[in-house]
Amino acid sequence: MRNDIEKVLISTEEIEEKCKEIGAQLTKEYEGKFPLAIGVLKGALPFMADVLRHTEIHLEMDFMDVSSYGGEMRSSGEVKIVKDLDTKVEGRDLLIIEDIIDSGLTLSYLVDLFKYRKANSIKIVTLLDKPEGRTVDIKADVVGFNVPNEFVVGYGLDYQEKYRNLPYIGVLKPQVYGGV
Ligand code: 5GP
Ligand code: MG
Ligand code: MG
DSSP: OGGGEEEEEEOHHHHHHHHHHHHHHHHHHTTTOOOEEEEEETTTHHHHHHHHTTOOSOOEEEEEEEEESSOSSSOOSOEEEEEOOSSOOTTOEEEEEEEEESSSHHHHHHHHHHHHTTOSEEEEEEEEEOGGGOOSOOOOSEEEEEOOSSOEEBTTBOBTTBSTTOSSEEEEOGGGGTOO
16 A cells, blocks of 8 residues: 555654644634534545544544535535434534545535534634635635645545555555556
8 A cells, every 4th residue: 555655745654743732722712612523435535534633622423424425536616414413513612633635626515514503603623725826715724734726635635545544645656546
């Protein structure tokens, strides 16, 4: 598996350090509150586990699985709910946890949905941001790392459902995509 990686963009140590930092920040921001942390499956799973481990507040966790009708490397904006939340959103302080924001279409769909469901507040935390990919106007409140407009894998992010278990963020060798 590791032989398929062309280069490591963000190391395990850098991710660990960032999770500690963001965890401490969230602890301050949600002091005295009881937020609902929403992990967007499947990509956000490792980041959610690691970042929330570094918070020291009471919180609730839930998961949402959405899939885009687009191809596997780009989303189309037409979002389908594969698994909805078990928890009622009305009046809650929501902390959406994402792996990466590219076009922003997935998140803007979720934000609209949670506004419609009358959330009290919505904050977005994403491990990675690809600002160059944006087609809708949406910004995360907390961004771990900006990445260039390249397809990245690892630490939750997949290519054809593989590579999610890599402990770092990397770029695949072109031959893995069946190119060169
Ligand atoms: P958006 O709706 O913002 O365009 O894309 C969001 C989703 O597309 C992410 O949650 C992720 O599943 C997928 N995605 C976007 N960019 C990348 C990337 O560079 N690598 C991987 N593996 N998935 C990506
Ligand atoms: Mg995602
Ligand atoms: Mg994917």
